[in-house]
Amino acid sequence: MFFILLSTFSTLKAQKSTRLNNNWSFLKEDLGGVWEAVRPVVAGNPESLPIWTNVTLPHCVNAEDAVDPDVNYYQGPAWYRTQIDVQNPYSNGKTLLHFEGAGQKTSVYVYTTKVGEHVGGYDEWTVDITDAVEAFKKTAVYNKQFKGKIPISIRTDNSRDLEMIPSNLSDFNVYGGIYRYLNLVYVPTLSVDKMFAKAEVDAAGKSGKLTVNARFYNPHKINNATVELKLVDAAGKVVAKSEKSLNNLSGDVAVWSTKIKNPKLWSPSNPQLYHLDYIVKSAAGNYAGTEKVGFRNFEFVDNGPFLLNGKRLLLRGTHRHEDHAGVGAAMTENQIRQEMLMMKEMGVNFIRLGHYQQSRIVLNLCDSLGILVWEEIPWCRGGLGGETYKNQARRMLTNMIEQHYNHPAVIIWGLGNENDWPGDFPEFDKEKIRSFFKELNALSHKLDISRKTALRRCDFCSDIVDVYSPSIWAGWYRGAYTDYKQSVQEEFKKVKHFIHIEWGGDSHALRHSENPDNALSKIKTGVGTDERAGDASLYGGAARISKDGDWSE
Known part of the structure; x- marks a missing residue:
């Protein structure tokens, strides 16, 4: 295998960088091997199968089936291929493929040579293809079959895997594909x-x-x-x-x-x-x-308000998942910009990017528009896996912090979400989960002491992080929406730095009616306001205002 660089390049703008958006072929199934992607094909011969389709990047394997309520969205391997012209202007320079995001396991080939691989659908990474390109240029097929172009084949795979985060118990789709921009980058030797x-x-x-x-x-x-x-x-x-x-x-x-x-x-x-x-x-x-x-100073006052540049600021915000109807996770830069502008126009000054590292485009817009950010890794539900699982969490936290370190909008690094939710492993050991949260908390502070760590809904770990958000869903899953004030006051006393990051009771249209649906008006009170296992099917709607489903977002 040729030399592999799996890293990130945060300074592409001033370099010789080109987005590889066009001239891609796509196959929504696996191949017998990379040879099937590059072998010579004569029309009508068996080698002409399987049939590839033409696509542009960014592209999501689940652009359509992710929103189809009657099917399971596709989780499995897929292939992309193209041919590129490589002309590095630097003497002895390096030629790189920079991925802004691809899901969830990705392998990269120059002709039949594997040049890099990556696990994780949300952090950025780079593959150095210099040596493989130079070696391929010396082969007979370089000019004879490929006419001076370099064949690039990429396999993505979003198959279910219990030793990979995020868990499939998460209430968001684990997408496949090259769903963020892919760049061809030329750099000098240093x-x-x-x-x-x-x-x-x-x-x-x-x-x-x-x-x-x-x-x-x-x-x-x-x-x-x-x-x-x-x-x-x-x-x-x-x-x-x-x-x-x-x-x-x-x-x-x-x-x-x-x-x-x-x-x-x-x-x-x-x-x-x-x-x-x-x-x-x-x-x-x-x-x-x-x-x-950007220069700014922020503080979560102990048992008090949030201060920005020495003055109290009320955080008014929303959440964001990185997907859109018709394209899945493959949102273009224009789509992302329109979405962020709408948020700013509606009064947002704070956003939780849930539940994973999001596109650099999002963070750049938060910086320029003035939107404070909580960004987190996708350790979400399911429990705690083995060393492979934990190493991925460590790596994703490190990459998220290092790749988005310079953004003044970021004030919080989230370490997890709803980690009191078991189901992926026979063992659910709270002490082991606490121990790993302590490790991630220490790692975050080591990498970046200037930001706070946070966690939502895992009460047995609330004392570990700097900022904690409990589960309060008054009027949605449990209790009445008028219980919010009392619940917040009670939770506020339990931690030094409280924030309520997620709720939904007031978003149910019938809550704004003089005569709400009879079934909803009979919700029991006095039994708490937190979300619990099974609540999604209890109070997701009366029979049947809406389909059964997980309403936790």
Whole structure:
């Protein structure tokens, strides 16, 4: 197997990057092997089967069946193939395929050579195809069969797997396909893998600090480089700049730390963003990139309100799942933008991205529109699996934090959702779940001490995270909607930092009627307001205002 890079590139904008949207063929079943995707085919011969269809990316395997109430949506392997022209402009440069998201297990081939694979449908990852491309160019079929193009085949698989998160007990579809953008990227031999920019400011907003660390992609072990950086405000004014020579490019390298006096503060009402522009100069050539940063200070007061830049802010928000009718998870950039603009227009200043890391496009829009973010990994229901399961959770948390570290909109890293819900494993051990939550909590703080950790609905772990949201569904699953105030007051006293992140009683249309449906008006009170196993079928609607289903979102 050729050299594999499974990583992320947060600085694609300034590089030579192209979205590979067009000229794809798709097969909604498995192949006997990758050879079936690339072998020569004569019309009418048996090799012409199976029949592929033409699609554009992003593309979701479940664009149609996910919303069909009469069938199980497809969970299994699928294939994509295309032929690309590879002409790297850099001398000895690297050619990369950068995936913004594909689900849920993905394998990548150049001709018949497997060049990379990834487990996880929500984090970004990159495969270095340089060596495989150069080797293929030396074969006879490169010109004879493929006419100077490089055949790329990609297998995705969203089959059910108990040792993979998210669980199929989750109340959202576990989609398959290349449902976010796929990019062809050219970089010099030395480039930036990640540029971490930490923007801090005191509560008074007077004294700011910018700390920048770089992680390089340096497969040829270049020893020396110079990094030029400048911080530019929204008006184009250079606020600060730096130049630093480096002779050790391994690990996370400190490249800049500077104080910023009276920075313009980021907030939902005035989302001021700065540009951090940089150039890495080395014997391999120049690599340029840019990151957006924002200065803001936030605090969850113990047993009190939320403060942003020293002032109380009422968080008014909603949730978002990354899917849409007709396309499944394969939302285009325009569709995402329209959706986020609607949220901002309706008054949202806070959003929970449930229940998984979402597209970089979403986070960029939250930054520019001024929408605070709770983003979480998809450890959702089912219990706790083995080491394969736990390693994926660790990796997804690490990738989410590192890939979205620079976004000023993010204030909370969510560690899980409804983890008191068993069912995927014979064992449901609360102490083991607590132990793993403690590990994830420590990992989150190690990677990013500036944000809070959070969890929704797992009372036996509520003391572990920084911010906790209990389950209160008054008037939906249990109790009457008028019980909300008392329930919130009781839960508020149990934890230092309370937030109520999920409810739905007031969204039932008949709750706004003078004479609600007779069955709904007889809901029992005095038995709590939390969601419990089986409640979805109890109070999802009277017989039958709506079909039975899981109404927890």
